[in-house]
Amino acid sequence: MQGIPHAGTALADTYRAFATRECAGVSPAYEHLCLGVAGDAEILALIGQLPLPRRQPNLLLGVVRLLGGPTGGYLAMRAWLVAHWDAVRAQMLARTTQTNEAGRTAVLLPVLAGLPQPLALLEVGASAGLCLYPDRYAFSYDGAAPFGDPAGPVIDCATAGPVPVPDRVPRVVWRAGVDLNPLDVTDPGDVAWLRALIWPEHTARRDRLAAAAAIAAADPPLLVRADLNDAVADLAARAPAGATLVVFHTAVLAYLSPADRDRFCATMTGLVAARPGTVWLSNEAPGVLPAVTARLPVPVPPGRTVLARDGRPVAFGMPHGQGLTWLG
Numbered sequence: 001m002q003g004i005p006h007a008g009t010a011l012a013d014t015y016r017a018f019a020t021r022e023c024a025g026v027s028p029a030y031e032h033l034c035l036g037v038a039g040d041a042e043i044l045a046l047i048g049q050l051p052l053p054r055r056q057p058n059l060l061l062g063v064v065r066l067l068g069g070p071t072g073g074y075l076a077m078r079a080w081l082v083a084h085w086d087a088v089r090a091q092m093l094a095r096t097t098q099t100n101e102a103g104r105t106a107v108l109l110p111v112l113a114g115l116p117q118p119l120a121l122l123e124v125g126a127s128a129g130l131c132l133y134p135d136r137y138a139f140s141y142d143g144a145a146p147f148g149d150p151a152g153p154v155i156d157c158a159t160a161g162p163v164p165v166p167d168r169v170p171r172v173v174w175r176a177g178v179d180l181n182p183l184d185v186t187d188p189g190d191v192a193w194l195r196a197l198i199w200p201e202h203t204a205r206r207d208r209l210a211a212a213a214a215i216a217a218a219d220p221p222l223l224v225r226a227d228l229n230d231a232v233a234d235l236a237a238r239a240p241a242g243a244t245l246v247v248f249h250t251a252v253l254a255y256l257s258p259a260d261r262d263r264f265c266a267t268m269t270g271l272v273a274a275r276p277g278t279v280w281l282s283n284e285a286p287g288v289l290p291a292v293t294a295r296l297p298v299p300v301p302p303g304r305t306v307l308a309r310d311g312r313p314v315a316f317g318m319p320h321g322q323g324l325t326w327l328g
């Protein structure tokens with residue numbers, strides 16, 4: 001998951017694994033750059049001075065792009081890195097990877113649209129909150145005519161299996177999120193960071209970010225700065241009665257320790273029991289929630305996330321919402 005370094009794993013191996021497992025076939029530029037870092041003792045030594053969680057490949061490359069460094073070839077980037085290391089180091093200490101991908105709403109939508117309306121959406125690990133606006137985007141599944149808000153960006157998603165493809169977006173009457181470090185879509189610096197986190201070749205994602213950020217900036221969500229485990233119950237209690245409360249998370253729980261994930265799952269089980277009709281939607285990499293993965297009838301295809309409703313797996317997603325496979 002985004003090459004988060006682990007104690008006991010050599011940094012060169014972290015960068016090599018990120019290149020071959022995450023970047024190959026997705027970003028030739030990042031694959032080349034990470035393989036370059038993996039074989040460069042001087043650059044590895046610089047990165048190795050940072051605290052373990054700050055040595056992440058995606059963080060390094062995002063900071064290079066935020067600061068305007070070259071990413072077209074390894075030798076140019078390494079020369080730039082050596083010359084600008086103090087600035088790079090400062091940003092790598094100050095920032096975290098918080099990729100906020102509005103496209104992930106395409107994975108959530110078939111469940112959201114099928115629930116009793118209206119909805120109260122509560123996202124844990126919301127980043128800037130762009131996944132809280134499924135009602136304000138347009139969706140095209142398998143190239144069909146888009147439905148939803150014509151003023152919003154069109155989110156394309158390819159389906160496989162018996163996906164209950166919706167024909168309308170949900171009605172959202174309340175939206176809130178919690179994040180350790182909520183990003184502010186009205187702050188150009190935060191939007192620049194979100195933009196820098198999108199990999200070089202992904203032009204359409206940058207366009208979508210700009211459109212989604214403009215929508216959120218015009219009607220910002222309630223975003224609370226806190227650990228999700230500390231805030232989720234209090235925030236859930238603020239959801240209006242008469243709406244279906246949906247607590248969801250995408251690409252978040254991998255950042256938590258296994259004990260903190262267990263604590264969150266126990267909280268969610270309690271919340272679902274305490275407020276009948278509440279729905280818990282998780283969209284995480286396989287292995288992040290072993291109890292969910294253990295209930296899968298088939299192995300997870302490479303590079304897929306697992307979408308689960310109340311702990312029961314229902315589909316496989318693609319990382320940016322570009323594909324969705326329903327379990328039969």
Ligand SMILES: C[S@@+](CC[C@H](N)C(=O)[O-])C[C@H]1O[C@@H](n2cnc3c(N)ncnc32)[C@H](O)[C@@H]1O
Binds near residue numbers: 102
């Ligand atoms: C990769 S981003 C995903 C953002 C968003 N869910 C999406 O899919 O676009 C993960 C987010 O989780 C947040 N996060 C990680 N651990 C957290 C915690 N313990 N409590 C609250 N937020 C957390 C990070 O700050 C980051 O913004």
